Amino acid sequence: MNRAEKAALQLQAVAVLRMLKRPRTYDELAETTGLPAGDLNRYVNGHVLPGPDRAREIVNGVGRDALADELRSRIAFDEEGYVDNSAVVFDQSFLDLVAPVAAESFAFETPDVVLTAATDGITLGAAMASFFDARLAYAKKSKETAVEEFIESRQRLASGIELTYYLPANAIDAGETVLIVDDLIRSGETQELLLDIALQADAEVTGVFALIAVGEEGLDRAREITDAPVGALETIE
Numbered sequence: 001m002n003r004a005e006k007a008a009l010q011l012q013a014v015a016v017l018r019m020l021k022r023p024r025t026y027d028e029l030a031e032t033t034g035l036p037a038g039d040l041n042r043y044v045n046g047h048v049l050p051g052p053d054r055a056r057e058i059v060n061g062v063g064r065d066a067l068a069d070e071l072r073s074r075i076a077f078d079e080e081g082y083v084d085n086s087a088v089v090f091d092q093s094f095l096d097l098v099a100p101v102a103a104e105s106f107a108f109e110t111p112d113v114v115l116t117a118a119t120d121g122i123t124l125g126a127a128m129a130s131f132f133d134a135r136l137a138y139a140k141k142s143k144e145t146a147v148e149e150f151i152e153s154r155q156r157l158a159s160g161i162e163l164t165y166y167l168p169a170n171a172i173d174a175g176e177t178v179l180i181v182d183d184l185i186r187s188g189e190t191q192e193l194l195l196d197i198a199l200q201a202d203a204e205v206t207g208v209f210a211l212i213a214v215g216e217e218g219l220d221r222a223r224e225i226t227d228a229p230v231g232a233l234e235t236i237e
């Protein structure tokens, strides 16, 4: 890790602690993190930064668990089992916290491009792209008017409906590395289409990440297509 990366990690740890502190006293935060309340007070108030090792433990350990809990508390299911995750995908600051935790937890390499699917994947994609200092590309279910060339991927879904995603052909160059992200994986059909788009672009997939997996089916489907790490912050049955 160079100095700038260390500093970024230390600031991420502080951001995680500030999120955790909001509903807690310092004693409660000490209990949650296992760190002394006095140190936590200094970190949260910005007087001292946690050392790089401690920062990594905060981001990887308590940070991941806390974000997964927070994620779960923010999503709602309707009576047919559909997920309302607006309280997550509309909150860019929350997603900005998820990005370093996801990168650390799944050891994703820094990609050239973060690829997602419109609409709900876009804010997570933006957070991940910003964290990695990578470009963001999102495939859409319709063609952009002024774009002439597209990579397109189509499949007939289990429901019988045909789904096509379009990506402007110049969004990914051959040989570039691509991290595929989305807010939700359920059947894995969307991930399969995104993986196909990356393949058609002659790109190398470095990972697949979702905030929420509903069951294991979608994750397993992605694992059949790529050897890169595939994971979700939270899996819900």
Ligand SMILES: O=P(O)(O)OC[C@H]1O[C@H](OP(=O)(O)OP(=O)(O)O)[C@H](O)[C@@H]1O
Binding pocket: 117, 118, 119, 120, 121, 182, 183, 184, 185, 186, 187, 188, 189, 190, 191, 218
């Ligand atoms: O694993 P799957 O079964 O493919 O489901 C996951 C996809 O479903 C949702 O998008 P949706 O198609 O509802 O489009 P939206 O983002 O425009 O709402 C979600 O944002 C994922 O992209």
